[in-house]
Amino acid sequence: MTATESPSGNADTQPQPVGDGNDNGDDNGDDNGDGDDNGDGDDNGDDNDNAVRAGFDLRGYTYDPQGLRPEDVDLGALTGLRQKDLRAIAHLAAVEHQTIRLLRDVLVTPSHAEARFTAFLTTWAYEQYWLAETLDAVLEVNGWAEEEDVPLRARMLRSWDDRVMPTVRAVRTNILGEKFVAGHMVTGLLDVLVTRLAHQRLAALEPRLVDLVDAVLRTKEQHVRFYTEQARGRLEGHPDAQRLARRMVRGWSWPGARFGDRDRIAGVLRHLLAAPCCRQLVEEIDSEVAALPGLTGQRVLRRELGRFARRAAPGR
């Protein structure tokens, strides 16, 4: 394969300063993340490949995935974790296990023709698989047996999404065409940014997880770089793509929330993100997304956390 990319940096992201873990924050984000939807103009999506080709070393990434595996972790040092931390790990494991479903949702759209994207997704799915297995291994050594009781609403949604949505999505997005791909890059970026944040907070709350999280962050950093670069390149100068991306961002929800027990996830988020220092971290993610072309003013994470904050009762 003659892919032409320049070498990538490999900036490590360290866990953010330790919060005290007390549930004394509030997340009453408002719900005003609407951008204007009046993008017009012809989206000349053809060959914006050139615009997004520079930078990310796709060849290097596919060649040498950061496949964190259970045997890379000193599991013996991770026994006796607190229930709250284990619940958070279980949530993250469930999210990372969802990869194949996300893969499907992307592949039924015009994104499947983007060979660069599918090459990335192929490696990403591999990394995510092993990350989920590693988190499962941590749960295992802690004897975690708590099963999530998935509410009927979520089960019905999952069934709907599995049986009907792929068809709807395939028809709708293929009519809309290539400009749809940018939206996937933005929501993909959001997913990575928030799961990265959750992992960072986990390490801050339980220092014994720092080594594990450090390895996770190295993997996620690559994903952030890819999605950011792709999103920027595909949004820049394409009003139609920006309009679709705004719509997709507004429909975005916390990974795993659509099919999960939202009350339970609210409890996890409260545990991870309630410390005052998290406001800044949430703000940073919203700013990162809002800095993308056409997404100015979007405060998507704050809005989503606001929804959760309204349902998370104290002490949950």
Add this chain to the structure above:
Amino acid sequence: MTSSGRERDVVGPDALARRRRTLYARSDTYRYTHCSGGWVVIRIDSRGRETSMVFDIDRFTKTSVRVHWDDLDFEEFRRNPLPPESLRTLRYMCDVEYHTVCYLRDMLVTPSQGDGEVNAFMTMWNREEFWHGEALAEILGIHGVTVDYSDLKDKRQRLGWRDRLSPVKQAVLANIVGRDFVAVHMIWGAANEWSAVAAYKRLAALEGHPVLAVLLKRIAAQEARHVAFYATQARERLARSSKVQKLARVALKKVWGPVGSGIMSEEEVTHVMGHLFSGPEGRKEIVTIDNHIAKLPGMAGLRIFQDALDARGIAA
């Protein structure tokens, strides 16, 4: 924790194996047992006797690596280039390997998705096939045939609505047929993987090129592991009911075409089939594949590969 993210064959703590052990301990039909250095699933018959070994997904995922060719002297292709007809066949194989992600998409919109083992397999399978494409693209590149991401994108886009609506067709069929549809996917996959193994072996034998032969042997070895998965799954699922067998039989007889026929022109399909499987030796391989399929429950008498050759006028 080790810092290296490189792939390796791994041993050590295994959460997945422990989880499965617990799971299978409750089963009357299967036994999860340690054998030849790894954990395997053994099927138990109604009298409690161990009958056959089931595909070991844990071992497969742990040992799944990208195909390696770093140790091979690809400069040999400059000194000893491949003839045009072999390059044409290699190009076909390369395109089909890269297209795996689209086959994956079509499977993910059916109930095949959702099963943990199937998802684990598909994640690894998709990546291994991607790397087969990369390896073949490298050889083609040395011969001046460029296969890059832009080229693949053009090719996928040129497939048009037939390709875009493929997941819709699959999803609709799957919703009508239900879970039995998985058996069709599995036998379909087995047929394709059997033919892939045969095709790589035939090309290696026909060319007698010292470097190509080694690489194709490595690829064929990975394809053989894929056969093991699909055939095990197909055998298992077909054995459950005669209705499933009838469905699979009709699908193979009426709808199946040689791997790649859905994305390549008929001219190319005929070239590859003729190049690899004409003459007594080629026909012998084809008969062997048909025999494998015929041994699956309810498939006796099927000769889809021989029919495909006959329909194209490819003589034995």
